[in-house]
Amino acid sequence: MTHPTPAAASTPPATPRPGLIFFHSTTSGRCRRVEAYIAQVLQRRRNHDTFRFYAVAQEQRPDLIEKFRIAELPTLVVLEGKTVRGRLEGAAGCRQIETFLAPWLHTTREHGPSS
Numbered sequence: 387m388t389h390p391t392p393a394a395a396s397t398p399p400a401t402p403r404p405g406l407i408f409f410h411s412t413t414s415g416r417c418r419r420v421e422a423y424i425a426q427v428l429q430r431r432r433n434h435d436t437f438r439f440y441a442v443a444q445e446q447r448p449d450l451i452e453k454f455r456i457a458e459l460p461t462l463v464v465l466e467g468k469t470v471r472g473r474l475e476g477a478a479g480c481r482q483i484e485t486f487l488a489p490w491l492h493t494t495r496e497h498g499p500s501s
Contacts, residue, residue, distance in 0.1 A: 404490055405465040406437035409456045411444045420460040423480045430484075433491050437464070462486065 408424060410417035421441070428434055442450050444459060454463060457475065462483065464472035474486040484491070 402467070403436065403438050404471065405440060406487075407440045407442055407454070407463040407465065409442050409444065409451060409454065409459060409461040409463065411459050413445075414459060417460045420477045420483070423477070423483050424462070427480055427484045427487060427491075433487075436490055436492065464490065 406424075408421060410421065428436065444451050444456075454461075454470075460477050462472075462474040462477055463470055464487070472486060472489070474483070477483055477486070
Protein backbone atom coordinates (compact mmCIF):
# COMPACT_ATOMS: atom_id res chain seq x y z
CA MET A 387 0.00 0.00 0.00
CA THR A 388 1.41 3.40 -0.94
CA HIS A 389 0.91 6.65 0.93
CA PRO A 390 1.49 10.14 -0.37
CA THR A 391 4.63 11.74 0.95
CA PRO A 392 4.08 14.68 3.32
CA ALA A 393 5.81 17.04 0.88
CA ALA A 394 3.54 15.99 -1.97
CA ALA A 395 0.43 16.26 0.16
CA SER A 396 1.24 19.77 1.41
CA THR A 397 2.71 21.31 -1.74
CA PRO A 398 0.56 24.26 -2.84
CA PRO A 399 -0.35 24.44 -6.51
CA ALA A 400 2.22 26.31 -8.59
CA THR A 401 1.24 29.83 -9.50
CA PRO A 402 1.48 30.51 -13.20
CA ARG A 403 4.32 32.74 -14.32
CA PRO A 404 3.34 36.10 -15.74
CA GLY A 405 3.89 36.63 -19.43
CA LEU A 406 6.34 39.23 -20.69
CA ILE A 407 5.48 40.26 -24.23
CA PHE A 408 8.08 42.15 -26.24
CA PHE A 409 6.44 43.93 -29.17
CA HIS A 410 9.07 44.89 -31.72
CA SER A 411 10.01 45.38 -35.35
CA THR A 412 12.51 43.05 -37.01
CA THR A 413 13.99 45.99 -38.93
CA SER A 414 14.60 48.28 -35.95
CA GLY A 415 18.06 48.55 -34.41
CA ARG A 416 16.50 50.13 -31.32
CA CYS A 417 14.24 47.10 -30.86
CA ARG A 418 17.22 44.73 -31.13
CA ARG A 419 19.08 46.73 -28.45
CA VAL A 420 16.05 46.63 -26.15
CA GLU A 421 15.78 42.85 -26.57
CA ALA A 422 19.41 42.57 -25.44
CA TYR A 423 18.65 44.86 -22.47
CA ILE A 424 15.74 42.62 -21.43
CA ALA A 425 18.02 39.58 -21.46
CA GLN A 426 20.62 41.47 -19.46
CA VAL A 427 18.11 42.57 -16.79
CA LEU A 428 16.73 39.06 -16.39
CA GLN A 429 20.21 37.46 -16.24
CA ARG A 430 21.65 40.03 -13.84
CA ARG A 431 18.89 39.49 -11.32
CA ARG A 432 18.79 35.70 -11.85
CA ASN A 433 15.25 35.95 -13.15
CA HIS A 434 15.50 33.65 -16.18
CA ASP A 435 12.31 31.79 -15.24
CA THR A 436 10.29 34.67 -13.79
CA PHE A 437 8.34 35.25 -16.99
CA ARG A 438 7.06 33.32 -19.96
CA PHE A 439 8.72 35.44 -22.66
CA TYR A 440 7.05 36.15 -25.98
CA ALA A 441 8.57 38.22 -28.79
CA VAL A 442 5.93 39.57 -31.17
CA ALA A 443 7.17 41.08 -34.43
CA GLN A 444 5.01 43.78 -35.95
CA GLU A 445 5.70 42.36 -39.41
CA GLN A 446 4.51 38.87 -38.48
CA ARG A 447 1.61 39.57 -36.08
CA PRO A 448 -0.03 42.91 -36.89
CA ASP A 449 -3.24 41.49 -35.38
CA LEU A 450 -1.62 41.33 -31.92
CA ILE A 451 -0.16 44.82 -32.34
CA GLU A 452 -3.72 46.02 -32.95
CA LYS A 453 -5.31 43.86 -30.22
CA PHE A 454 -2.92 45.22 -27.56
CA ARG A 455 -3.19 48.76 -29.01
CA ILE A 456 0.56 49.12 -29.46
CA ALA A 457 1.31 52.66 -30.60
CA GLU A 458 5.11 52.66 -30.30
CA LEU A 459 7.83 50.06 -30.73
CA PRO A 460 9.44 48.62 -28.76
CA THR A 461 6.77 48.04 -26.10
CA LEU A 462 6.81 45.64 -23.16
CA VAL A 463 3.60 44.25 -21.68
CA VAL A 464 3.30 42.09 -18.55
CA LEU A 465 0.28 39.77 -18.44
CA GLU A 466 -0.99 37.90 -15.41
CA GLY A 467 -3.62 35.51 -16.64
CA LYS A 468 -5.49 37.55 -19.23
CA THR A 469 -4.99 40.87 -17.43
CA VAL A 470 -2.42 43.46 -18.47
CA ARG A 471 -0.51 44.34 -15.28
CA GLY A 472 2.12 46.60 -16.79
CA ARG A 473 3.03 48.39 -19.99
CA LEU A 474 6.23 50.18 -21.03
CA GLU A 475 6.12 51.95 -24.37
CA GLY A 476 9.28 53.11 -26.08
CA ALA A 477 11.61 51.26 -23.73
CA ALA A 478 15.08 52.78 -23.92
CA GLY A 479 17.58 51.20 -21.54
CA CYS A 480 18.41 48.64 -18.86
CA ARG A 481 17.52 50.85 -15.87
CA GLN A 482 14.15 51.80 -17.31
CA ILE A 483 13.34 48.14 -18.04
CA GLU A 484 14.58 46.98 -14.64
CA THR A 485 12.48 49.63 -12.87
CA PHE A 486 9.42 48.62 -14.89
CA LEU A 487 9.90 44.89 -14.16
CA ALA A 488 10.90 45.40 -10.49
CA PRO A 489 7.54 44.28 -9.01
CA TRP A 490 8.06 40.83 -10.56
CA LEU A 491 11.84 40.43 -10.23
CA HIS A 492 13.53 38.48 -7.47
CA THR A 493 15.49 40.69 -5.11
CA THR A 494 18.15 38.24 -3.98
CA ARG A 495 21.48 39.75 -3.07
CA GLU A 496 24.33 38.70 -5.31
CA HIS A 497 26.98 38.84 -2.56
CA GLY A 498 25.02 37.18 0.24
CA PRO A 499 23.68 38.75 3.43
CA SER A 500 25.73 41.47 5.05
CA SER A 501 27.00 41.09 8.60
